[in-house]
Amino acid sequence: MAGSPVNFRTFIVVALSVGAAVFCVYVYSLNYIVGTVFASAYTATIVFITIMVIYKYITKRTKLRYAVAAALSFVLGISAFAVGAYTADDWRTGEAYNGNCSVLGRVCAVDFSSGDYKFVIEDLYLNGKPVVGKMRVTVLPAENNAAEHVATGDKLSFEASVRHVKLISGFRINGNAYRTNIRYNVSVRGDALSVVFGAPSALEKFTAGLRELLVENMGEKYGNIAFSMLTGDKYALDGEIKDYFTAAGLGHIMAVSGLHIGFLIFVLNFVLYRLSKKVRFPIILAAIAGYTVLADFSPSVVRAVIMAVISGFAVFVGGRKDLLSSLLCAFSFILAVKPMYLFDAGFLLSFAAIFGIALFANSIRLFMAKRGAHNKIASGIGASVSVSVAVTPVQTYFFGQIQLLSVIANVILLPFVSVVFITLVATLPIAAIPYCGGILHASKYLLVALDYAAQGIAAVPFTVITVKTSAAVFLCYPVMFCASGYFMMNKGKTAVILYSAAVCVLICYICAA
Known part of the structure; x- marks a missing residue:
């Protein structure tokens, strides 16, 4: 304009x-x-x-x-x-149910990764009355532990002291509790549980069967890593594995996001390339919608799906794709339905990453290409640098840390991660055929290499540094916008950027002190 x-x-x-x-x-x-x-x-x-x-x-x-x-x-x-x-x-x-209550609920998630028995239950009844939300149950050791036999779909009943989870504590919204809808926590002895065996839903059967197939053919460790990569479900994943993948800057591959949706669309386009766009588009749309259900409608997946649908529709009608517009469209529509997602780390990381790509990736690519870099290498570095810069404020606010080697790790390993994911998706249908599960060994060996690489990067001294900050750090995003090509002031742009950055740093320092 x-x-x-x-x-x-x-x-x-x-x-x-x-x-x-x-x-x-x-x-x-x-x-x-x-x-x-x-x-x-x-x-x-x-x-x-x-x-x-x-x-x-x-x-x-x-x-x-x-x-x-x-x-x-x-x-x-x-x-x-x-x-x-x-x-x-x-x-x-829900605050009315703080204290001793009789509890009845259906098990919808099981977590044995730490060696303890932990469950999430839904369809909750407290003191005989139905309540909204879910409850996280931690089972304390007991001689006769009924938790050993609990599976998804079973119903649990017991009496215990219930702790209501506050949506807001001090001045901070509990974004994770809001996203998972877990409103109550409770600890109960294993011998106090009463279990009524039930049947899992069709989706629960599918995910349980998928995990069993992966673990049976890839082993406990790599089967669970593969399951997390495919579904974003980290309940069965060992905490140490999550820690070193995060320290290496690769934790995002364990959370289903736009990266995974992009891989899936790539595979489907490759398989369906002979079909016309009018036939291919609705098939891909149905596939990513199903994948969204499998990933339990995580914010990052919903964001990626909305953006993919907008981009696909633009191509379908012969229009022009615009990354920033589709990103902000997804942002607006998601918050209109789930407004408290704005305080969830996963939601903000997902949007910040794409925001960074929209602002800076192309400029960095052109800068490197003019200096002789290969276009694909320049694109990869541009995307990785942009993402790392844009997610830093979110990481420092929620986790108080920065992964210094995340740019290098993603530039080097993301192409390999795409090979791992595509191999998994391509071989799973064959592995589901009786006596053909051995084909997943190829994916296992790829995951072994990826696992060793993540451990190696995480072991480098000063890979992760701790940073103390406050919500004022989010003022960095207007500064980033001013520094991008979307801010078109011809005169004084540099002065505006420097002044804005100085004010941002000063406010962050004062608030963090």
Whole structure:
């Protein structure tokens, strides 16, 4: 847009509006009265702006895209606040069950990775009354431990002291509890459990069968790594394995994300390449929708699927793909339905990674290509550097650490990770045929190499450094935007970037002190 300091994207405006609505929800969660005042001011402002922009469009004094941006900002922003406020109120009702309760629930997840027995139960009844949410059950050692025989689909009943999980503690939203919907924690002796054996659902049978197939043919360790790579389910994965993969900067391959969706689309496109786009597109769409269900609708997968659908539709109708617009579209629609995801580390890491790629990857690629680097190498380095820079604020805030070798690890190993994933996906249908499971040995040997590489990188001194920071670190993202090509100020851009960065560093230092 000529004369504008910012390259306008409809969903930049929408995303900012939805983000403001979520901030109102946050204030509402802290204080009902103040939050209501903020929400009223927000609603009045967005209604006024929407009416004015639409009126200007009707009188042909503004463009359609501004009217669309205003309308979407109103609809998605109001939705985000309404859903978030309802969630905050609903979460508070569970506080009534703090203390000794009789518990009845259905086992939906089993975790024996640490050597202890841990379960997640759903369809909860506390003191005979149905309640919303799930409960994490830790089974304490006992001579007669009924937990040894518990499986997914069984029903547990017992009496114990229940601890309600707070959605907000101090000034911090418990994003992980919100995402998993685990609202209660309890510890109970194994001999106090009463078990009624039940049947798993079709999806639970499928995932259990998949894990059994992988473990049977690849061994306990590598079967569980493969299962985590495919489904994002880390319940059965040893904590030490998760630690050194994370330290090496490769923890993201254990969480189903856009990387996995991209691999899956690549495999499907390769298999279906003879079909026309009109036939191929709905088949791929159905496949990634099914994969989203398998990954339990994790935020990173939903984000990747929405972006893949937008990009695929753009190609299908002959339009132009725009990474930043599709990213912010996914951001806005997800937060309109699940507003508290904005406080979840996995959600923010997923979006930050793609945000970094959208801002810087192409510039870094062109910079390296002009200096003689091969285009694919330049693209890989550009993507890895961009992702590492963009996820750093999230990592320092939630985990207090930075993986210094993550750029090198991802540049070198991501092509190999893609080979591992594609080999797994390609051989699994054959492995499911009786007496053909041995074909998974090829994937096992690839995983062995990847595992040793991750251990080696994690063992390097100072691979991980600890950093103390506060929520002020998220001010880095406006600075990153100003430094990107989307910020088109011809004069004074460098000064704006340096001034913004200095203010950001100063605020972060003051808040962290």
